[in-house]
Amino acid sequence: MGDVSTTFDVLIIGAGPSGASAAVHAARAGLQTLLIDASVFPRDKTCGDGLTPRAIHQLDLLGVGDQVTSSYSNKGLKLHGFGGSVEAPWPDTYVTNRGSAMARSAFDDLLFRLAQSYAEVTTWENASAENAVLDGNDLKAVVVNHGGVEKTVSAKFVIVADGVRSPFGKKLGRVWHRNEVYGIAARAYCETPLSDEPWIHSHVELRDEEGTVQPGYGWIFPLGNGSVNVGCGALSTDKRPAKINTKKLLSFYASQRRQAWQLGPEHDVASALLPMGGAVSNVAGKNWMLIGDAAACVNPLNGEGIDYGLETAAMAVETITANQKRDLTLVWPHVLRDAYGETFMLARTAARLLTYPQFLPLAGPLAFRGPLQKAIMPAAARLMGNLITEEDRDILAQAWGAAGSAISWARKGSPLWDSTL
Template structure:
């Protein structure tokens, strides 16, 4: 269920393996999604496993991040350490998601659009049928295995028992598009010093991602917890941010196509699996708590889930798989993100960090999801150690 990056990637893997795949989405394609549109090197690596990197041949080739704040600027290239490529890209979700689902159909997946899941039938923990509401009436589908990839709100996940826990950091984000004479730059712009309409510091950041066609995606994101909710009027803050970056990015018109979203992050959900069903991607809160990035996790969890569909009972196997791959990193990242909900913490760390290229290179590696369990360098070992300690302190570990 769901034909975004997670659902379509899973459909590609399964259809290529000879499975009978039905891809279902509530929208008609192409359709938009609130997103920064950025593809990190980790996402590029997953697209390579799908054989889809040629699709990016005429898209921007992003070399790294250009970070701003507190009077300093640092350009940090992607590490390119061999495990991941040394480049990223940016593609509007309206185009990217459509390309993925068309690839799924080209390798044998069937698709129903405009169909919303409204109910499920279950027997001994397994989903035996999903009821879909369409423009022409209701339809019942009887899946052997069900992958739920219906996004951050996950309406089908809620029916199945998914619960979002807001005691750890979550995100709120707003995005728009603007025409730009600098849309071909090879850097993603990121402003770590985000301020509100009255100039007050906010616990978040701003971004400008070049799309290479005379257009940039620009947005703002803020962090919050249930104890420290973010009272941010996103559109005014985004318009103020557009004014701030207008000269640097040579914006030629006011931002358009504003959209916003709430982002569960860091595995802050429970109820992610049953006997024959799994939540993947955003539906499972597989979103980096430090920057809101989720496309790479969507593509990865799709691949991991596709490899497990023959297991007789996924109830424990899937959350254990997610914790094995992401648990320690998510725990550490969401604990750090919780600290960053304090605006003065952001300023204290940012002023020091932006004046140290070596430190910012480490930060980019963490924020870009570029540390894996296989990495054995000092930063990777330190990050895993912090994550393991953080997990021991968690009252509710990721995906629990």
């Protein structure tokens, strides 16, 4: 099987934001950690690049929040559509009201270098996890192709953070349930003199060239570096697939915004499919767990995944340190459901409504032009960003919590990080 490496306390597969931050938390816990990635940094990834206050809070805990927000910060979200616009500032009720955005090539490199700075962390780039050596649900070793050299790595615990496709997660039995809502998205970068605009913008009236309203939204996220991230995403299920060419839709959306934003041509266009809202099965075994995008920890209402990636990284290390001698097969799904279960189940249900062609054309004008516009839309933005706190007790927040409990009961058979199929 090739060279046998030293046994590590933790092997982390994937060095994006989830994996790199998990390595930092593991190092701080005194765990000897191997962090591997199939690419060489810096490298790009399809993403909207937005960083909500939830993400900034996690970056503060990692010690790099100020480094990120010093180059660019934003006040909140501006929602547009159906003849209206609404400003939704980040709420003061959350632990921080700072948001930001940073191109993923720079953001991922920042966190990867942070992980490298710890003596407890060994990093391998150009290293792909090829095979799992399993004894039932116990992951005994991982065969890694490191720069063309096959190595067998043993670790007490393995954290799988290899993204939305999760190729290694599939080898461990991960299943993505496409009967639940998932996202299809495309993004590009455009130069603009307006890259310091202090708001991120979302257009929820996303129309194609024929004028048909699509079940999703377009976005423009300023980056503060002379460019913006421009993108669009649509929601889909296997029964109601979004019948669009995302790159073509992106080009049309950018053309609609070009004059107002003084946009240059799109470049670095990329697209991706996004499993959302915990709609995957088999996310843990005796000594391994999936985190971040690999565990479908993506908000179905806005496509946000970085904040959940950073959070699940910290949660995974906490779970490992607290359960050194326990089987994690049921423990880790329980941790995820306890943290996000009701929120994700409600968000998946709300997102499912958007996949019905009749819903947005009827509901959109009421939300943006109706008498409740100023109350509903800022609250919707807050809820979409999952920024509700225990102190945030307004009527809509209470309604969100009550609806979450009811929907969780009504859809209790729906997959949500099931440990078995």
